[in-house]
Amino acid sequence: MSTTTEKARGPRKAGAAPSPAAGGSRGRKPSMGVQNAAGWLFSTPFLVLFTVFMAFPILATLVMSFTDFGLRNVTRPWEAEFIGFENYVNLFGDEKFLKSLFNTGYFVVIGVPLTIGIGLVVAVLLNNGIDRARTFFRVGFYAPVVTTIVAVAVVWRFVLDPSDGLIAGLFSEVGWTAPDFLGSETLAMPSLIVMAVWRNVGTVMVLFIAGLQAIPTEVREAAKLDGASVWQEFRSITIPLLRPTVLYATVITTIGYLNVFEEPFVMTQGGPSDSTLTVSLNMYREGFNFFHMGYASAMAYVLFVVIMGITVLQLRLLKDNTK
Amino acid sequence: MSATSSKAPVEPLKSRAPKQRSASRPVVYTLLSLGLLVMSAPFLWMGLSAFKTQSELSASPPVWIPTEWTLENFRQLLDKLDLPLYFMNSVIVAVLVTVSNLVFCSMLGYALAKLNFVGRNKIFGLVLGALMVPGNLMLLPLFVLMSKLQLIDSYAGLVLPFAAGAFGVFLMRQFMQSIPDELLEAARMDGASEWYIFWRIVMPLVKPALATLSIFTFLGSWNNFVWPLIATNDPDKYTLPVALATFATDPNKAGGSNGMLMAGAFLIVLPVLVVFIALQRHFTQGIATAGMK
Numbered sequence: 001m002s003t004t005t006e007k008a009r010g011p012r013k014a015g016a017a018p019s020p021a022a023g024g025s026r027g028r029k030p031s032m033g034v035q036n037a038a039g040w041l042f043s044t045p046f047l048v049l050f051t052v053f054m055a056f057p058i059l060a061t062l063v064m065s066f067t068d069f070g071l072r073n074v075t076r077p078w079e080a081e082f083i084g085f086e087n088y089v090n091l092f093g094d095e096k097f098l099k100s101l102f103n104t105g106y107f108v109v110i111g112v113p114l115t116i117g118i119g120l121v122v123a124v125l126l127n128n129g130i131d132r133a134r135t136f137f138r139v140g141f142y143a144p145v146v147t148t149i150v151a152v153a154v155v156w157r158f159v160l161d162p163s164d165g166l167i168a169g170l171f172s173e174v175g176w177t178a179p180d181f182l183g184s185e186t187l188a189m190p191s192l193i194v195m196a197v198w199r200n201v202g203t204v205m206v207l208f209i210a211g212l213q214a215i216p217t218e219v220r221e222a223a224k225l226d227g228a229s230v231w232q233e234f235r236s237i238t239i240p241l242l243r244p245t246v247l248y249a250t251v252i253t254t255i256g257y258l259n260v261f262e263e264p265f266v267m268t269q270g271g272p273s274d275s276t277l278t279v280s281l282n283m284y285r286e287g288f289n290f291f292h293m294g295y296a297s298a299m300a301y302v303l304f305v306v307i308m309g310i311t312v313l314q315l316r317l318l319k320d321n322t323k
Numbered sequence: 324m325s326a327t328s329s330k331a332p333v334e335p336l337k338s339r340a341p342k343q344r345s346a347s348r349p350v351v352y353t354l355l356s357l358g359l360l361v362m363s364a365p366f367l368w369m370g371l372s373a374f375k376t377q378s379e380l381s382a383s384p385p386v387w388i389p390t391e392w393t394l395e396n397f398r399q400l401l402d403k404l405d406l407p408l409y410f411m412n413s414v415i416v417a418v419l420v421t422v423s424n425l426v427f428c429s430m431l432g433y434a435l436a437k438l439n440f441v442g443r444n445k446i447f448g449l450v451l452g453a454l455m456v457p458g459n460l461m462l463l464p465l466f467v468l469m470s471k472l473q474l475i476d477s478y479a480g481l482v483l484p485f486a487a488g489a490f491g492v493f494l495m496r497q498f499m500q501s502i503p504d505e506l507l508e509a510a511r512m513d514g515a516s517e518w519y520i521f522w523r524i525v526m527p528l529v530k531p532a533l534a535t536l537s538i539f540t541f542l543g544s545w546n547n548f549v550w551p552l553i554a555t556n557d558p559d560k561y562t563l564p565v566a567l568a569t570f571a572t573d574p575n576k577a578g579g580s581n582g583m584l585m586a587g588a589f590l591i592v593l594p595v596l597v598v599f600i601a602l603q604r605h606f607t608q609g610i611a612t613a614g615m616k
Contacts, residue, residue, distance in 0.1 A: 032439070038517035039440025046431040046487045047446070053465065053484045054453060060464030069463075074470050122358060125351050133352075139603050140359040143366070146599045146606065148546045150564035151588035154571045155369045158581045166368045169385035198362065206607045230347070259457050262548050266568050280459055288553055293463050300460050307457060 061297045069294035080294065087298035097299065099274050100282040103189060104303075107278065108257045111193045115253050116246065118197065119204025124234065126205070127212045138209070142202035149199070153266035156195045157182065182268050185275040192263045192276055200256065204249045211245030212238065247318040251311055258307050279303045369592070372585040373397070380582050396582035397590075403583070406590060408559065409566040412478075416551075416562060417544035419482045424540045425533055427487035432495025433521050437507060447496075453489035458549065466553050476557040484550060485543075491536050498532035499525060535605045542595065563591050 065087055067073075067080040091097050122141055126134055144152065159166040160181040168178035181191040215238065223233045239246075261280040264270050270277035270285075279299060287296030372380060376393050379386040400406070434440065435447050465484055466475075474480030502525060510520050526533070551562045561569065567587050599606065 034517070035438050036440045039434045039438040039443060042430040042434035042438065042517070042521070043446055045427045046492065049427065049483070049487045050449070050453065052468075053486075054456070054461060057461035057464040057468065058456060060467075061460055064463060074467050077467060077471075122355070125355055128347075128351060133355075135603070137355050137359060138607065139600060140362055142603070142606065143596060143599060144362060146542055146546075147592045147595050148564055150546075150548050150568045150571075151591040152365070154567060154584050155365050155588050155592075157571075158372065158585060159365050159368055161581070164381050164383060164385050164581070166364060166385070168383075169387065172384040198365070201362075209607075255455075255457065259459055261459075265548075266571060269572060283459060284462075284549070287463050288466070293467075297463050300463065304457060304460050308455075311455070 061300055064294050065297035065301050067294045069297065071291035073293070074291070083294070087295050088302070090295070091298055091302060096274060096277070097279075097282060100277045100279045101302075101306075103275065103277055104258060104260065104279045106189055107193060107196070107260055108254055110190070111196050111257050112250060112253050114193070114197045115200050115204055116250055119201045119249065120208050120242075120246075122201065122205045123208030123212060124238070126209060138205070141205050144199045145202040149262045150266055152199065153195070153263055156191075157267050160191055183272055185272050188268050188272060188276045192260075192267060195263060195267070196257065196260065200253060204253065207245055207249045208242065211242045215241045243318065247315070250318070251314055254310060254314065255307055258303065258310070366592070366596075369585050369588050372581065373589040375582060377582060396580075396586040399580070400583040400586045400590075404566060404570055404587065406563075406566075406587070409561050409563045412560060413545055413562045413564075415478055416481045417541045419478065420485045420544040421537050421540045423482070423486040424488060424491045425537060428491030428536065429495045429526065429529070429533070430521070431487075431492045432499050433525055435492070435496045436499035437502070437504070437525070438517070450489045450492045454493065462549065462553060465550075469554060474554075476555055476560045478560075480554045481551055481560075481562070485547070488540070491540065494536055494539075495529065495532060498529045502528055531605070534602075538598075538602055538605050542598075545595065567591060 064080070066082055066084060068083050068086075069077070069080040073080045122137075126137055162168055162178045162180040162183070165178070167181070171178040179187055181187045219237055219241070220233060223237050228236070259280050260278050261284065264276040264278055264281050265284070268276040270281050280303070283296045283299040283303070286292045286299065371388060373396055374392045374394070375386065375389040376391065376395065379389055431446070431450070435443060435450070461484070469475050469480045472480075474483070506524065507520055510524055515524075546564065547562075548564045548568065551565045552568070555561055555565060558566070558569075567584075570587065571584055
C-alpha cells in the first residue's frame with residue numbers, strides 16, 4: 001500500500017524531505033495522505049489570519065498606491081481612481097517627503113553603528129572576567145528594551161527638558177546652561193538617536209553574548225598560548241567568528257531604525273521645522289490625519305523598497321567579507 | 324615542538340594570562356558600572372520625579388531626591404485619566420493576543436517541524452518572508468478593512484491583526500525540531516492521532532518555549548502603539564500607551580505637568596520591569612534562539 005501511494009505522489013514529492021520511516025513498513029505507520037491532511041489542518045488557522053490581515057493588506061497597499069484613495073474611499077474603496085505612477089512621481093518632488101527620507105537616513109547612519117558598537121563593547125566586557133555580576137549587568141542593560149516605548153519617550157522628554165530636566169541638572173552642577181535639545185533643529189534628531197541607542201543596545205548585547213559564548217574556548221586558549229594580546233585575540237579571533245552575529249544584529253537594527261515612529265511622535269511630533277519628521281511619521285500623518293491614503297501608500301512602498309534594498313546590500317557586503 | 328623546549332616559554336605565558344585578566348577586572352567593572360548608571364538614569368529620574376512636589380519638579384537647579392515624598396501626582400493623574408480602564412483594555416488585548424499566538428503558532432510550528440506534507444517548504448518560506456515585512460506596509464488597508472468590518476474601537480479590531488505572528492511560528496518550529504522523531508513515530512504506531520501527539524506529547528515538551536513566546540507576545544502587545552493608535556477613536560477603548568501618548572502630546576490636558584506624566588510612565592513601566600526582572604532568563608533565551616537560526 002505504501003509503495004503505491006509513494007509512487008503516485010512520486011513526482012510531486014520530489015523536493016521534499018525523505019520519508020522518516022522508510023525502513024519500518026510493518027505496523028500502522030500513517031500514510032502520506034494522513035500527514036498531508038494533518039499538515040494542512042495545522043497550517044490553516046495561521047494561513048487564514050495571514051491571508052486576511054497581512055497578505056491582503058500588503059497587496060492592497062500596492063494597489064492603493066496607484067490610486068487617489070482618500071477619505072470618502074474608506075467607505076467606498078471601489079470609487080478610488082487609478083492614477084498610475086502619479087503618487088510616486090509627486091513624492092520625489094515633495095520637499096517634505098525628501099526631508100523625511102533624509103531624516104530617516106540620518107537616524108540610521110548614526111544610530112546603527114552606535115548601537116552595534118556599544119552593544120558589542122558591553123557584550124565583550126560582560127564576557128571577560130565578569131561571572132557573578134553578569135546577570136545583574138545584563139538585566140540592567142536589557143531593561144530599556146522591554147519597557148513601553150511611549151512611556152519611555154515621555155520620560156526622555158522630561159530628562160531632556162532644558163529648564164528642569166535631568167541633563168539640565170547635570171549641566172547646572174558644573175555651571176553650564178543646557179540647550180533646548182528637542183526644540184533645536186540641529187539637536188532634536190541627535191537627541192532622538194541617543195534615546196534609540198539607549199533603548200536598543202540591550203538587544204544587540206544579548207545577541208553578541210550568545211555569539212561570544214558559541215566561540216569554543218579552545219580557540220581562545222590556543223591564541224593565549226601563542227602569546228596573543230587581548231586586542232589581538234579580539235581582532236583576529238572574536239571579530240571574525242562573530243561575523244554572522246554582527247550581520248544579523250546590523251540587519252535587524254537597521255530595519256527597526258528605518259521604521260522609527262514612536263520616538264518622534266511622542267517626543268517632538270516631527271518638529272522643530274520637520275527636523276525629526278521620519279518617513280513613518282510622515283506616512284502616518286498623510287494617511288490618518290489628512291487621509292491622503294493613496295499617497296501614503298506610495299510612501300509606504302518607497303520605504304519598503306528602501307528597506308529591502310539596504311537589507312540585501314548588507315547581506316551581500318558582510319557575507320562577501322567572510323573569506 | 325618537543326615537550327622540553329616548549330616548557331620554558333609556555334610557563335610565563337600561562338601565568339601571565341590570568342594576571343592580565345585580574346588586572347583589567349577593576350577597569351571592566353568600572354566601565355560596566357558607569358554604563359549601568361547611564362542606562363538606569365532615566366528610570367531613576369522617572370521614579371524619583373513621580374513623587375516630587377510641584378515646586379521641586381520645576382526647581383532650578385533641579386532637586387535630585389524629593390525631600391517630602393508625595394502621592395499628589397498620582398492622585399491628579401487618576402483624576403484626569405481613567406487609568407484602570409486603559410489598564411484593563413491593555414490586559415484584555417494582550418491576553419487574547421498571547422493565547423491565540425500560543426495555539427496557532429505552535430500548530431504551524433509543529434506542522435513545519437514534524438509533519439511531512441506537500442507545500443511545507445512553501446509555507447515556511449512564507450513565514451520567513453512575513454518576518455521581514457515592516458508593519459507599516461499594512462496599516463492603511465488594515466484600517467480600511469477594519470472600518471468595513473466595523474471593528475474600529477473593538478477588542479477584535481485590536482487583536483485580530485496580531486493573532487498569529489511569524490516570529491512565534493519560527494520560534495516554535497526551532498524548539499520542536501529538537502524533539503526526537505522516534506518518540507512521535509512510536510506514538511503514531513500506537514495509533515495516536517496527530518492532534519493527540521501535538522497537544523499531549525509535543526506541547527508539554529516545549530513548555531520553556533511556550534513561556535518564552537508568551538512573555539514576548541504579551542509584552543509586544545502591551546507595548547504596541549501604532550495599531551491601537553489607529554484602530555481606536557473612542558477614548559474608552561484606548562490602551563495604556565495610546566492614552567498616555569494622547570495625554571502627553573495634548574498641551575490642554577497634561578499642560579506640561581511633568582509630575583503627572585512621570586507618575587503615568589511609572590505606572591506603565593513598573594509592572595513591565597518587575598515581570599522582566601523575575602523572568603529575565605526567558606527573555607535572553609528567546610532573543611538568542613531567534614538570532615541563531
